[in-house]
Amino acid sequence: xxxxxxxxLSTTMLVVIIISIVIFAAGITLLxxxxxxxxxxxxxxxxxxxxxxxxxxxxxxxxxxxxxxELPAKAGKQVVFGVGIRNIxxxxxxxxxxxxxxxxxxxxxxxxxxxxxxxxxxxxxxxxSTKNIVIKPNEYQTIPILVKPRASTKGNYxxxxxxxxxxxxxGTYAGFDLYDKIxxxxxxxx
Numbered sequence: 561x562x563x564x565x566x567x568x569l570s571t572t573m574l575v576v577i578i579i580s581i582v583i584f585a586a587g588i589t590l591l592x593x594x595x596x597x598x599x600x601x602x603x604x605x606x607x608x609x610x611x612x613x614x615x616x617x618x619x620x621x622x623x624x625x626x627x628x629x630e631l632p633a634k635a636g637k638q639v640v641f642g643v644g645i646r647n648i649x650x651x652x653x654x655x656x657x658x659x660x661x662x663x664x665x666x667x668x669x670x671x672x673x674x675x676x677x678x679x680x681x682x683x684x685x686x687x688x689s690t691k692n693i694v695i696k697p698n699e700y701q702t703i704p705i706l707v708k709p710r711a712s713t714k715g716n717y718x719x720x721x722x723x724x725x726x727x728x729x730x731g732t733y734a735g736f737d738l739y740d741k742i743x744x745x746x747x748x749x750x
């Protein structure tokens with residue numbers, strides 16, 4: 561009878577070990593998908609958008625290129641805009657600042673109720689300000705702007721994207737100059 565009890569104990573232990581391994585593997589897989597997806601989000605500019613940015617910058621007609629400036633979105637679902645910057649000067653340092661400009665209903669009237677004063681920061685997260693973008697002279701770079709809408713009011717949410725470069729007075733950098741015009745990007749929340 562002792563052998564039977566010992567056999568039952570080892571069989572039970574084996575089943576517990578197998579179930580533990582399966583649960584551990586499922587946890588690792590889930591963790592991998594969550595963190596792997598977060599890295600994909602950081603630089604997920606569509607290939608067609610990337611090609612349009614390159615075409616605009618290589619043609620020499622644009623210093624800053626945002627080929628798609630309106631994207632449809634749903635609350636909680638992210639959208640990614642691509643911004644290309646071409647350096648034609650000798651200064652390799654740039655900054656990209658994105659700020660919330662306003663929200664408008666589909667008929668064009670401004671949405672004033674229930675607008676969070678920190679909407680831009682909450683929707684843009686770390687993409688609100690990108691400083692020290694280093695681009696060598698006569699080269700270009702593409703920067704993603706990830707927007708994750710968190711509102712329930714349908715409408716067009718407008719953001720301003722500004723690329724600046726340090727300005728030099730007497731060889732010292734004392735501030736920033738607008739590198740190109742101010743661009744608008746619009747999230748059409750439905």
